[in-house]
Amino acid sequence: MARPPQPYDLVIVGASFAGLVAAKTAAMRGLKVAVLDAKPDAGHRVSTTGILVKEAAEELDVPHNLTRRIYGVRLYAPNLKHVDLFTPGSFFLTTETGRLLHWLAQEAMRAGAHILWRTRFEGAERQAGVFVFSGVNISARHIMGADGAKSAVARHFGLGRNKRFLSAIEVEYEGLEKADPRFLHCFLDSELAPGYLAWAAAGPSVFHAGLAAGPGRRPHLQKFLRRTEAIFGFSGAKLTTRRAGRIPCGGLVKPWAIDGITLVGDAAGMVSPATGGGIRLAFQYGRRAAQLIADHLLHLSPPPEIALARELPRFGLKHAMRFALDLSPPNALISAAISTPPMRWLAQHVYFHRRGSEGLSFADFEARLPNTATIKPRL
Numbered sequence: 422m423a424r425p426p427q428p429y430d431l432v433i434v435g436a437s438f439a440g441l442v443a444a445k446t447a448a449m450r451g452l453k454v455a456v457l458d459a460k461p462d463a464g465h466r467v468s469t470t471g472i473l474v475k476e477a478a479e480e481l482d483v484p485h486n487l488t489r490r491i492y493g494v495r496l497y498a499p500n501l502k503h504v505d506l507f508t509p510g511s512f513f514l515t516t517e518t519g520r521l522l523h524w525l526a527q528e529a530m531r532a533g534a535h536i537l538w539r540t541r542f543e544g545a546e547r548q549a550g551v552f553v554f555s556g557v558n559i560s561a562r563h564i565m566g567a568d569g570a571k572s573a574v575a576r577h578f579g580l581g582r583n584k585r586f587l588s589a590i591e592v593e594y595e596g597l598e599k600a601d602p603r604f605l606h607c608f609l610d611s612e613l614a615p616g617y618l619a620w621a622a623a624g625p626s627v628f629h630a631g632l633a634a635g636p637g638r639r640p641h642l643q644k645f646l647r648r649t650e651a652i653f654g655f656s657g658a659k660l661t662t663r664r665a666g667r668i669p670c671g672g673l674v675k676p677w678a679i680d681g682i683t684l685v686g687d688a689a690g691m692v693s694p695a696t697g698g699g700i701r702l703a704f705q706y707g708r709r710a711a712q713l714i715a716d717h718l719l720h721l722s723p724p725p726e727i728a729l730a731r732e733l734p735r736f737g738l739k740h741a742m743r744f745a746l747d748l749s750p751p752n753a754l755i756s757a758a759i760s761t762p763p764m765r766w767l768a769q770h771v772y773f774h775r776r777g778s779e780g781l782s783f784a785d786f787e788a789r790l791p792n793t794a795t796i797k798p799r800l
């Protein structure tokens with residue numbers, strides 16, 4: 422006789438930023454939690470640059486030794502003229518992303534969640550008030566779809582799907598001697614990265630270089646590497662990793678939840694349409710959705726689709742910025758505008774939420790830092 426399915430309160434599909442943070446939270450609140458992921462382990466084939474904005478690092482304390490703190494942004498025009506932007510108190514963290522995901526998985530397991538690797542979501546049917554899964558002998562009272570931009574959970578249950586994407590390509594190098602690791606280098610160029618930008622940044626152990634293009638456009642990686650050879654010296658370094666991926670940029674999908682099923686992270690379109698950053702929102706709403714699901718299942722609080730709806734971002738300004746980016750201004754115009762006050766104001770707003778540098782130059786700021794070890798080259 423077939424064994425009855427192993428019963429869980431919450432089954433989360435996707436063991437990445439949103440799913441693992443949600444698993445830890447739900448398990449700590451007393452739910453019996455399982456996480457399914459098609460990958461063999463947490464750090465397998467990382468599909469992101471993994472840069473955390475300051476707000477992500479405030480949302481979740483991550484181990485210091487898996488990160489590198491970057492204080493400034495060097496913003497380049499197509500003619501490679503640049504401006505340096507920074508704000509005391511603000512920073513980005515580049516990460517050892519595979520190890521960070523391993524750590525998040527350990528945290529979830531320590532809280533009591535079970536993670537089933539190499540387990541692809543193949544569907545689930547509602548039977549007598551619970552979801553019974555196909556292909557794996559488990560059941561759940563609630564399902565969370567944290568399975569990324571092309572969510573199988575959304576498709577299976579007929580929830581909203583992402584329709585607009587940025588196309589991104591990225592490479593990682595070892596031994597990039599020439600690159601200045603103090604900055605997140607960002608390149609505006611409507612020919613190389615139409616509708617978005619190119620970036621380069623030192624991680625704790627490798628150097629990332631990548632670019633993305635807006636919906637229906639193509640990023641030109643080889644041209645970008647050639648164009649910036651004099652700045653970074655890519656030809657003398659060892660290329661170790663290459664990845665490509667799609668980043669949702671159309672805002673929240675509709676509906677992102679129905680009775681018993683909640684989407685979070687990229688699956689729900691919780692990604693800034695302007696910057697393509699999704700990790701902070703995956704942390705924030707993965708955790709929040711798990712709290713609300715636990716309170717609903719254990720204490721009969723309102724269902725998550727009602728409670729969370731009041732808190733989700735509308736991305737108003739970010740949608741307007743996406744519209745402007747999609748227009749891809751001519752390169753000559755960007756080069757002429759790069760050091761003008763309105764452009765600086767806008768860039769400062771995008772990277773540092775308008776906070777200024779309080780009259781300090783970057784060199785003065787760097788000299789005053791109590792522990793300069795954090796920004797010394799470590800590559």
Ligand SMILES: Cc1cc2nc3c(=O)[nH]c(=O)nc-3n(C[C@H](O)[C@H](O)[C@H](O)COP(=O)(O)OP(=O)(O)OC[C@H]3O[C@@H](n4cnc5c(N)ncnc54)[C@H](O)[C@@H]3O)c2cc1C
Pocket residue numbers: 434435436437438439440457458459460468469470471472473474540541542543567568569570573589590591631664665666667668685686687688692697698699700701703
């Ligand atoms: C090239 C690139 C660079 C990026 N850089 C940054 C950055 O620097 N900073 C930033 O904030 N954002 C960045 N983003 C966006 C960011 O990576 C995503 O927003 C973030 O990863 C979303 O996390 P998530 O947990 O929602 O989903 P994902 O990280 O996409 O994880 C989804 C998980 O679901 C699993 N899965 C999928 N389908 C199934 C299935 N059927 N069954 C079981 N498991 C399944 C996958 O194996 C995966 O583990 C980047 C994206 C790309 C493509």
